[in-house]
Amino acid sequence: xxRSRPVSAKKDTYHIxxxxxxxxxxxxxxxxxFLQQMGYTASTPEEAGVLLINTCxxxxxxxxxxxxxxxxxxxxxxxxPEVVIGIGGCMVQQPGMSERIRKEYPYVDIVFxxxxxxxxxxxxxxxxxxxxxxxxxxxxxxxxDLPERKAEGIKAHVTIMYGCNNFCSYCxxxxxxxxxxxxxxxxxxxEVQSLVAQGVKEVTVLGQNVNxxxxxxxxxxxxxxxxxxxxxxxxxxxxxxTTSHPKDFDLALIAAxxxxxxxxxxxxxxxxAGSNRILAAMNRGYSREQYMEMIGQIRQAMPEVALTxxxxxxxxxxxxxxxxxxxxxxxxxRYDNAFTFLYSKRSGTPAAELAEQVDAExxxxxxxRLLQLQNRISLxxxxxxxxxxxxxxxxxxxxxxxxxxxxRTRGNKIVVFAGAEQQxxxxxxxxxxxxxxxxxxxxxxxx
Ligand code: SAM
Ligand code: SF4
Numbered sequence: 016x017x018r019s020r021p022v023s024a025k026k027d028t029y030h031i032x033x034x035x036x037x038x039x040x041x042x043x044x045x046x047x048x049f050l051q052q053m054g055y056t057a058s059t060p061e062e063a064g065v066l067l068i069n070t071c072x073x074x075x076x077x078x079x080x081x082x083x084x085x086x087x088x089x090x091x092x093x094x095x096p097e098v099v100i101g102i103g104g105c106m107v108q109q110p111g112m113s114e115r116i117r118k119e120y121p122y123v124d125i126v127f128x129x130x131x132x133x134x135x136x137x138x139x140x141x142x143x144x145x146x147x148x149x150x151x152x153x154x155x156x157x158x159x160d161l162p163e164r165k166a167e168g169i170k171a172h173v174t175i176m177y178g179c180n181n182f183c184s185y186c187x188x189x190x191x192x193x194x195x196x197x198x199x200x201x202x203x204x205x206e207v208q209s210l211v212a213q214g215v216k217e218v219t220v221l222g223q224n225v226n227x228x229x230x231x232x233x234x235x236x237x238x239x240x241x242x243x244x245x246x247x248x249x250x251x252x253x254x255x256x257t258t259s260h261p262k263d264f265d266l267a268l269i270a271a272x273x274x275x276x277x278x279x280x281x282x283x284x285x286x287x288a289g290s291n292r293i294l295a296a297m298n299r300g301y302s303r304e305q306y307m308e309m310i311g312q313i314r315q316a317m318p319e320v321a322l323t324x325x326x327x328x329x330x331x332x333x334x335x336x337x338x339x340x341x342x343x344x345x346x347x348x349r350y351d352n353a354f355t356f357l358y359s360k361r362s363g364t365p366a367a368e369l370a371e372q373v374d375a376e377x378x379x380x381x382x383x384r385l386l387q388l389q390n391r392i393s394l395x396x397x398x399x400x401x402x403x404x405x406x407x408x409x410x411x412x413x414x415x416x417x418x419x420x421x422x423r424t425r426g427n428k429i430v431v432f433a434g435a436e437q438q439x440x441x442x443x444x445x446x447x448x449x450x451x452x453x454x455x456x457x458x459x460x461x462x
Contacts, residue, residue: 028064029057030062030065032066034070034077039070041172042132043069045132045161049162050139052162063098068104070104072187073105073187074361099142101125103127104128105191106191107126107150108129117146125148127147128150130154133158159199166215168410169408170410174222175228176198177193178193180194183297184297184298185297185364185366186361197229199232200232200236200241207248211249216408219255223258224260227263239268239270242272242278246277246278253277254275255278258285259284270316286348288341289343290337290338290340290341292337296332298365319426320426321425323354325353326345327356327357331358331372331373333358345392346388353385353389358378397452401449402447406443409439409442419432419434420433422443422445424455428455429454430445430454430455431457432457432459444461445459
């Protein structure tokens with residue numbers, strides 16, 4: 016395939032496929048911003064002059080899907096040899112992956128990692144002279160001169176730190192995202208102010224472990240301090256944050272939450288497992304008892320708080336007894352919601368080397384039991400809200416019924432109600448009439 020061709024001016028359009036977490040979605044916004052600065056506009060995959068995949072590798076299923084998709088993109092290259100195909104992000108950052116892509120998918124023009132996505136414009140220019148494969152081994156400095164963000168809608172994610180220092184034994188993230196690096200608070204605040212000026216009402220601040228925010232800054236700044244500062248941004252209505260690591264969660268954060276009226280009463284506190292044996296094997300850095308104690312303290316300080324979690328089913332060596340401990344923890348904590356994952360073996364992580372991998376059938380059966388239990392608890396929580404009046408930030412029309420409006424409570428629950436388009440971005444009071452597992456239905460209440 017000839018590689019020597021100009022990037023046609025008529026092809027100044029792009030399409031980006033994104034896999035994975037909010038962090039990746041945020042990276043995609045930056046990639047799109049770079050392309051827009053170069054004069055590209057968004058388009059469909061069929062027409063785009065630049066086609067990018069921003070990848071994830073937290074679970075093997077994501078990786079399989081992405082490689083399948085990369086294979087599919089070949090048809091665009093065959094139909095339009097001038098199209099630029101690029102792949103970047105977490106999956107590519109794994110050892111040996113860029114080499115594999117280069118060999119097995121030779122029609123790919125650009126391969127980049129998680130640490131050098133800001134170099135996309137140069138790579139696009141350069142790839143007309145041949146394939147560009149650049150994956151940095153280490154993270155480098157935090158890059159602040161990213162394209163000015165364009166807000167879409169009333170909610171936005173703001174990354175406050177990159178990387179992770181925790182090395183949970185199952186997790187690939189620290190291997191592909193590098194060590195923790197915090198953004199300076201003034202840069203975070205500037206970004207929030209710019210989003211608010213464009214109509215954003217709610218920001219979710221993002222990090223793999225927001226509780227260790229600022230430990231690498233000089234002078235040090237705590238996450239609690241950052242929340243207080245962001246709370247001062249005029250025009251902003253709500254602040255959320257994710258993810259908190261239980262081993263670093265402290266009462267100072269609860270105090271900051273109580274003092275900061277914009278910070279919503281919702282904490283996502285991934286427990287991953289309910290058995291001490293498994294928690295130790297996962298290298299999570301806390302015991303079941305310590306976790307339960309913290310939940311008690313949180314609930315004492317904020318009785319109305321909504322709690323959610325992440326759980327992994329079928330970690331190597333998980334016995335029926337260990338799994339029963341997880342079910343028991345769920346019954347005791349009674350989360351509002353939980354994200355449940357089947358353990359996925361990630362090469363390069365210590366857990367992948369453990370001999371006693373749980374068979375797929377057992378994993379799936381446990382997963383179903385966990386889901387059933389959590390669904391029952393979620394529904395019970397929602398039913399308990401019937402008759403209450405909730406503050407709802409209106410997001411737009413309901414996806415399932417365009418006649419109705421939808422928004423979220425401070426506890427992050429979806430509410431559907433009869434309202435008006437002009438209310439988007441406003442907070443309204445809604446009386447809850449009906450509860451389902453994932454949604455609340457209500458009627459607007461008068462002040
Ligand atoms: N940093 C966050 C934390 O520690 O809670 C979460 C980041 S991770 C991208 C999101 C979730 O994916 C984790 O909480 C965990 O439940 C799940 N996860 C990570 N590695 C996994 C693996 N190898 N198999 C299954 N689930 C995994
Ligand atoms: Fe992965 Fe653990 Fe870091 Fe979360 S804290 S990103 S699960 S290593």
